[in-house]
Amino acid sequence: MIPTSLLHSPTPPLTDPSVGRGRRLLWPAVAIGGATAYAVIAHLVNPYEAGNYPTCPWLAVTGTYCPGCGTLRATHSLTEGNLVEALQRNPLTVFAFVVMALGFLRWTRRQWRGEQRMTAAPAWLLYALFWAIIAFWVGRNIPGWTWLSPA
């Protein structure tokens, strides 16, 4: 049942061996199921048509775009294979999807092998991500500069 290669590699350390592979892969399965359901809804219920979804509360109240604005439309465009249109709606969303897909692959591989996560991303990377989000937030709301705005 347990492949021998798993038993012969001392590093990285393994998770609790009493937790089977099926149990370890439960959350990756939930994640891929949720992502698929989201993509299917974003494809079938067109967010480009007004009235299909409520306007984002942040946009309705402040009239400005938050960093997540355009995510649903970008997802819809991606499901149609239109990468350029998706980037026009929200480039950060497309970038985040790529990062999330890579992270998902790493996570699932670790869960499949029963390994523990032993690496922590450098802190500067996380601070850079934080400032990138803030800069994106400001940048897409600069009047007359529509390059980053979702409209």
Add this chain to the structure above:
Amino acid sequence: MSDYGSTPPPPSGGGYGGATPPPPPSGGGFDGGAYGAPPPPAGGYGMPAGPPPNNNLVMAILGLLCCWPLGIPAVVFAAQVNGKWNGGDQAGAIESAAKAKKFATIALVLGIIGTLIYIALFAMGAMNADTSTGM
């Protein structure tokens, strides 16, 4: 599970003095000692041994979109987790992870409550549906 990871009980009798080595794990005894023991230290980066704590960054970023006054400290604490961990500060990393989780949870709860109120208003027709889609 918990009992299996601790030191195996000494063999009966007086063999405490160290003259008798502990019995080697037999065929089925994989979870007896090796796997329950703390993992060996990772390479010489000054990182503590063992897996790093979850820094709750994803939760913090979602919290940032839900309610930025609470989401910003959540993201900063999440980033602190990795900085402290990679610098060898295990306790500080765990503490920052807990703070990040606390801020992100409050932000998410507020965001979810706000969204529910908003959807309720939308469903009651209080909001105009003909504004351009905003998400």
